[in-house]
Amino acid sequence: MxxxxxxxxxxxxxxxxxxxxxxxxxxxxMMMIMGVALWFFPRPTKEDKRYNHDLILIxxxxxxxxxxxxxxxxxxxxxxxxxxxxxxxxxxxTFQIIAIVLFFYSIWGRIRSVGSYKRxxxxxxx
Numbered sequence: 265m266x267x268x269x270x271x272x273x274x275x276x277x278x279x280x281x282x283x284x285x286x287x288x289x290x291x292x293x294m295m296m297i298m299g300v301a302l303w304f305f306p307r308p309t310k311e312d313k314r315y316n317h318d319l320i321l322i323x324x325x326x327x328x329x330x331x332x333x334x335x336x337x338x339x340x341x342x343x344x345x346x347x348x349x350x351x352x353x354x355x356x357x358t359f360q361i362i363a364i365v366l367f368f369y370s371i372w373g374r375i376r377s378v379g380s381y382k383r384x385x386x387x388x389x390x
Contacts, residue, residue, distance in 0.1 A: 283338035290360055291331040295324070298367050305374040312373035323367045330359035 268274050308315035334356035341349045 277342035279338045279342035283335050283342070286338070287331065287335045290327075291335070294364065295327060298324070298327075301367075301371055301375075305371065308374050314373050315370055319366060319370050323363045323370070326359055326366075327363040330356045330363065334360065 268280070302320065334353055337349050337352045337356060341353060
């Protein structure tokens with residue numbers, strides 16, 4: 265983007281801005297949120313059937329690979345327009361969404377307040 269604007273004195277394609285934004289927001293920020301959620305929330309209860317460590321690991325790999333491939337596809341798309349590249353961008357975007365949904369499905373049982381059941385047993389209302 266810098267070369268396009270400052271060296272070649274041309275603008276850059278909207279696909280470059282989209283690639284850059286998705287790399288930052290989905291690739292960095294969303295994966296950081298996922299990592300902090302794993303660290304922050306309490307361990308799953310023994311009754312929690314949704315949490316699966318292997319599924320979380322697979323989710324991270326799906327997210328990392330699909331984000332990287334989406335970035336590469338959008339950069340290519342900014343230089344040459346081929347229909348199969350735009351389809352690839354949509355497919356990789358779908359995999360990103362699937363990874364986010366799988367992650368939150370798996371971790372949903374861990375999202376709870378640790379001490380709230382003790383306060384509720386004492387009759388405290390929230």
